[in-house]
Amino acid sequence: MALFEVPAMDAADERVLGELEVFRGTLRHHVAEPRRWLGQLRRSMIAGAVRGSNTIEGHTVGQADAEAIVAGEEMLTEHDARTRAAVAGYSDALTYVLQAARFEVFGYDPMLLSALHFMMLRGELDRSPGRYRLGPIWVSGAPDNPPVYTGPPAEDVPSLMVELCGWLQDGDLDAPGYVRAAMAHLNLVSIHPWRDGNGRMARCLHTLVLARQLVLAPEFASIEEWLGSSPHNTAMYYAALGAAQGGRFQPERDAHDWVRFCLRAHHLQAQVVQRRLDMAAEVWRVLAERVAMAGLGERTIAAVYAAARPDGVRRTTYMRDEGLTRDQAIRDLQALRAAGLIEEAGHGRTQRYLAAGPAAQAERAARVAITSQPLRDPYGDA
Template identity: 35%
Template sequence: MYRYRITAEIRRDLERIELLRERFDNRGTLPRRWLGRLRRDLEAESVAASTMMEGVRVTVEEVRRLLAGDTPPTVDELSASLVLGYRDAMSYVLRRADEPSFAWHAELVKAIHDRVMGGAFGLDAGRFRTIPVFISDGSDGEPVYTPPAEDLVPDLVDGLAEYLESSKELPAPVVAAFAHVRLAGIHPFKDGNGRTARVVAALAMYRGGYRAPEFTSLEEWWGGHRGEYHTAFDCLGKRWKDSSDVTPFVAAHVAAQRIQADALSLRLATQREIWTAIEDRVE
């Protein structure tokens, strides 16, 4: 199993994240119209960022229209299916997260992937890969990372599920980071691994008590910092190694969580002031 240390830097970020959670949880009742619009904006931005990171060429405005049921003529059928699939995967895990019988297991990961890939049979949605794969840097096609052999995948995903099931006492941002890097390292599917890993990380945050929308998705941050995102995976090395030290990834992930929560806290406060001023003028 991957190793990591909770460094002093990670502890500082965890303290800040916990402070922000308390602030979000105690912010009082928000105007329904305003809160609904904010959540729709956050959803469109996160879905657009995550799908664009995987090569689906859509804009935030196109995603906003897709989520509203209005398919733009500029978006092809497959792209639309993947955008809606990612939205459905996030909705699925948030619905499941509060179930009293909830448990982490490999079939849950498969179900998430099935939705991420829009249920497309041709894309092996919800099915572990049965072939070897490698990850290239996209420029010269040379492999930058080789995941484990396909016959190891089922047991490795089972092991990750066991880790998640037994990590209830650990800080949720650390668990989310570990789930993200471990699933990405295993690379259990032919495609859609990054999106699936990010949804699993969001679910780990929600299960850990971070239920405000500011905490359940890091896509917008990673989408704007793709270089940092890919660099964070350098700790995995060139080939699969079950005992890799992933402290650098955990640190980067927790820091991104803190930075995004801070930014969204400021955005929330600013928009609240604007809406309050508008309502005062209307009244």
């Protein structure tokens, strides 16, 4: 076999996997229940994954801009063409992954991975999206630096990709989904089959493997947001990847530490998701009370809830989420402004609405109460 093999799990890994199963059960229960705020939270999670994976590659956009792309709207702020194309392309590929979770007809095939790669890089045709590289490749980390990783020869790429897809389809099916996803990630990024976009594709494949195994709704299971959420997390990601690879394509190396890194990331991200679900439910509750006290209609809770997020809400987004006409949305937002629960920010294309007064105070209190304690390191606390 010319791929990294699934390592044996030790007692600590089995414990973390067990805790992840508990998280999965709890989160699936929450996600399955009909809640008005869940759609907004899903969009936020998808945008976080899109933003996180692109941030690792140097294409940095704010959460509001990522959510706008996911919602099919224009970004609020100006970005260069390459960044806009990278974020839009990744959003398209991740959208496919989310839908592929429940495809009745599905198979892992090199053409599938090349098609996803094309979606990601379709705005940069000079990067040969979807086509395997024809020559050697290495990763330097910065211009003029010596290589930190050298991929296998180009002539080996087609056979390696066939082997990888064969393993994805039929290999180690008894291994936990989180472990298979981590190994798919490591093997694809180590083969480095394309001239560019290999890291994004490996992270996307990681999410696809989890999606197909129905570990959890993909937008709640992905670790892409966590990996790109801070320079510290990104540095740890590169360090774990580098330690597993050892500077060149060496699939005989032990991948245990890499899998452990990914399990830890999934555990931390699961804690973040649980907090967001708890916070969303509490914020919705307290804002519903404020709306009722102001004598406003129940549907306006969705508007003030969206406005309570850091970047606020656009009128068009509120219209689409709630299935309203333009006039209905305007009347709702004007009523909330008159009640002192929201305020305008920006003008024209950048106009949005932010929570104000008692609504903003209630949101802050709920947020502080739920996020006052640090996350728990599942291995550090063992």
